[in-house]
Amino acid sequence: xxxxxxxxxxxxxxxxxxxxxxxxxxxxxxxxxxxxxxxxxxxxxxxxxxxxxxxxxxxxxxxxxxxxxxxxxxxxxxxxxxxxxxxxxxxxxxxxxxxxxxxxxxxxxxxxxxxxxxxxxxxxxxxxxxxxxxxxxxxxxxxxx
Numbered sequence: 582x583x584x585x586x587x588x589x590x591x592x593x594x595x596x597x598x599x600x601x602x603x604x605x606x607x608x609x610x611x612x613x614x615x616x617x618x619x620x621x622x623x624x625x626x627x628x629x630x631x632x633x634x635x636x637x638x639x640x641x642x643x644x645x646x647x648x649x650x651x652x653x654x655x656x657x658x659x660x661x662x663x664x665x666x667x668x669x670x671x672x673x674x675x676x677x678x679x680x681x682x683x684x685x686x687x688x689x690x691x692x693x694x695x696x697x698x699x700x701x702x703x704x705x706x707x708x709x710x711x712x713x714x715x716x717x718x719x720x721x722x723x724x725x726x
Contacts, residue, residue: 605686608694612681615701619671622708626664629715633657636722643725653725656718663711671704 637657640650675682680689681697 604691605689605694608691608698609686612694612698612701613684615698615705616681616684619701619705619708622705622712623668626708626712626715629719630661630664632719633661633715636719636726637661639726640722647725650725653718653722657722660711660714660718663714667704667707667711674700674704 637654640654640657643650677683680687681701687693
């Protein structure tokens with residue numbers, strides 16, 4: 582009976598450890614996917630930075646005084662600042678040599694990976710909003726040129 586109990590205990594312990602390991606692998610995989618999505622969206626927004634700067638210069642050089650132009654310039658500047666702030670905050674929160682940026686599974690518990698997952702989801706939402714902000718400010722500025 583003791584052997585059966587011990588064998589059952591060891592089996593449950595093994596299953597529990599395997600389950601946690603599988604959960605960590607799953608969340609880690611999701612984290613890597615989120616990170617990839619964030620970087621991809623970041624790169625797409627960065628391609629529009631020169632357009633933002635060019636439109637801001639074009640509108641600033643217009644000789645017409647118009648509140649719509651002033652508002653468009655302000656929106657372009659805010660878009661630019663949003664991206665700069667995003668990049669600063671992202672690199673502060675996720676340094677290049679730490680998880681998830683180093684892409685290495687670390688000896689941490691499942692809660693650590695879930696916490697990173699929540700933070701990455703927030704960052705993904707933020708960069709998507711910035712992408713929309715860029716599109717809207719560019720469209721409004723182009724209408725005025």
